[in-house]
Amino acid sequence: MQTDFLVIGSGIAGLTFALDARAYGRVTVITKKESNETNTNYAQGGIAAAISPSDSIESHIKDTLLAGEGLCNPDAVKIMATDASHRIAKLSEMGVEFTKSHKSEFDLGKEGGHSARRIIHTKDRTGEAIETVLIKEVHKNGIDLLEHCLAIDLIIEDGKCIGVWGFDTNRNEFFPFLAKSVIIATGGIGSIYLHTTNPGIATGDGIAMAYRAGVPVANMEFIQFHPTSFYGKKINGRAFLLSEALRGEGGILKTKDGCAFMEKYDSRKELAPRDIVARAVHSELKEKGDDYVLLDITGFGARKIIDKFPNIYKHCCDLGVDPTKEPIPVVPAAHYVCGGIVVDMKGKTNIPGLYATGEAVCTGVHGANRLASNSLLESVVFAHRVDKSMVKDSKIEKLKIEDLENSMQSTNSKLTDKSSNHLEEKVISDYLLQIKNLMWEQVGIVRNNKELQEAKNKISKYKSEIEELYHKYIEIAYKSPLRQAIATFQLIELRNVVTVASLVIECALIRKESRGLHFNLNYPEKDELQYKKRDTILKKLDK
Ligand code: FAD
Numbered sequence: 001m002q003t004d005f006l007v008i009g010s011g012i013a014g015l016t017f018a019l020d021a022r023a024y025g026r027v028t029v030i031t032k033k034e035s036n037e038t039n040t041n042y043a044q045g046g047i048a049a050a051i052s053p054s055d056s057i058e059s060h061i062k063d064t065l066l067a068g069e070g071l072c073n074p075d076a077v078k079i080m081a082t083d084a085s086h087r088i089a090k091l092s093e094m095g096v097e098f099t100k101s102h103k104s105e106f107d108l109g110k111e112g113g114h115s116a117r118r119i120i121h122t123k124d125r126t127g128e129a130i131e132t133v134l135i136k137e138v139h140k141n142g143i144d145l146l147e148h149c150l151a152i153d154l155i156i157e158d159g160k161c162i163g164v165w166g167f168d169t170n171r172n173e174f175f176p177f178l179a180k181s182v183i184i185a186t187g188g189i190g191s192i193y194l195h196t197t198n199p200g201i202a203t204g205d206g207i208a209m210a211y212r213a214g215v216p217v218a219n220m221e222f223i224q225f226h227p228t229s230f231y232g233k234k235i236n237g238r239a240f241l242l243s244e245a246l247r248g249e250g251g252i253l254k255t256k257d258g259c260a261f262m263e264k265y266d267s268r269k270e271l272a273p274r275d276i277v278a279r280a281v282h283s284e285l286k287e288k289g290d291d292y293v294l295l296d297i298t299g300f301g302a303r304k305i306i307d308k309f310p311n312i313y314k315h316c317c318d319l320g321v322d323p324t325k326e327p328i329p330v331v332p333a334a335h336y337v338c339g340g341i342v343v344d345m346k347g348k349t350n351i352p353g354l355y356a357t358g359e360a361v362c363t364g365v366h367g368a369n370r371l372a373s374n375s376l377l378e379s380v381v382f383a384h385r386v387d388k389s390m391v392k393d394s395k396i397e398k399l400k401i402e403d404l405e406n407s408m409q410s411t412n413s414k415l416t417d418k419s420s421n422h423l424e425e426k427v428i429s430d431y432l433l434q435i436k437n438l439m440w441e442q443v444g445i446v447r448n449n450k451e452l453q454e455a456k457n458k459i460s461k462y463k464s465e466i467e468e469l470y471h472k473y474i475e476i477a478y479k480s481p482l483r484q485a486i487a488t489f490q491l492i493e494l495r496n497v498v499t500v501a502s503l504v505i506e507c508a509l510i511r512k513e514s515r516g517l518h519f520n521l522n523y524p525e526k527d528e529l530q531y532k533k534r535d536t537i538l539k540k541l542d543k
């Protein structure tokens, strides 16, 4: 298979790029599950843009820089805030129905850290509204969108990215896919944590793939924990999110015994940036020994809740809590990664032919902490900017299939014992659970050196065991029609999960200070001298 642009991922970033790139050549999008199984599809609160007459681009920039605590790239922030209104206009033009106020202007919501009302939304289903329209447009424009195709690794030839190795779960087949240009848009890494708002797809595949290929990865220690996810029951393993927009409208955080507590932590109370609110919830839980705190929105009145937040109302009721009558039990959950693949302002990596965009990258927009609703915005703005002109002069490499097979298989003949061809799914799920637990317990909201070091040791042990299992199984599975499709898929993901977990820990150990989303009890203060302008960058050393 071959194409001009091969896009990995069908969220807002991948699809935005695909729609723009079709004018420059043939575009193919591959996605590992159903097209709409993306973080994008679950986004609730909205997308930020300074469009109110009482707001300004400068103010959006200022708020973003403030939240980022000295680590944002000011040029990237300026690009994002300045382009916001154009991207919103384009999405509206394509058919995204953002909620309007009575004067048929956008109804602007408020979220933490924003000094003005600037959140454009489709009630509390903003992501779904965007994702649905983008998928429709992609089909309308004749772009190939291949579901259940999992990218495994990049194919690098003479230092250039010329395609990817993939696995088609439906057909139970491996495939090489050659392209003039490969664009990673694989989203975030929430699924490396036990409790996360992210769907299961968020296993950091693109970040792991890029890292293995020698692309630098930055700022992985900055994991954003959303302060309010539903406590207890999950939906398909995902903790249901209670949007920050609820606090924007006056939702109050209380301990189980009914006391509001945010005033103790920040004068902005419930609307302080997320790192502060998540740490406050964490601290209350520790202090009281409680399992959850409460988010009280009963003061809104039933009508406002049902009308403005129908998705949240329905899900809470399904999960056994009527939010119009009683406060919602909530806990923090892993939500977003501010770091990722290092790219320039046009999505370019250090490998010719390889680009990346969306949550998988580090443009420097978010610095040490992301402001609410700046992620959809970053994705749509920077996906639009990814360089497309380069395919003009590129050619698709013609490679012999044997050469590709060699690059896929590491020739470790010791491991080709046919008797070990069976892969226990339980082995994979046990590893996954251990990693998720470890990350939650020891690399969570509040960290310390001892636990980080312990986590590092355990993860590096798991990593070598999983790598061995991976090579042992994949080498055989590659040639055997008897391979197990689901287990193969899960093992490929597991290898990425352990890789990305190790990158988070590595970065967390390097940053010997507390800043934004990274809080280490051994260094509770910021170290402005050493770290203010310092990204934590990791690059694989060739063995
Ligand atoms: P995604 O939308 O996650 O898409 C990634 C795609 O890559 C998926 O199609 C996935 O299947 C595919 N993929 C991954 N690995 C592979 C592979 N190996 N092979 C093939 N395909 C692969 N941000 C905001 O700004 N505002 C909000 O209101 C908001 N609310 C949120 C609510 C929730 C519950 C969550 C989870 C996130 C929210 N966010 C919000 C964050 C935001 O949704 C994401 O950061 C953003 O959607 C990321 O877009 P993306 O295109 O980079 O990745």
Ligand code: SIN
Pocket (backbone or CB within 6 Å): 043, 044, 045, 046, 242, 243, 244, 245, 371, 372, 373, 374, 375
């Ligand atoms: C939310 O609705 O609280 C999520 C917003 C975001 O992650 O930006």
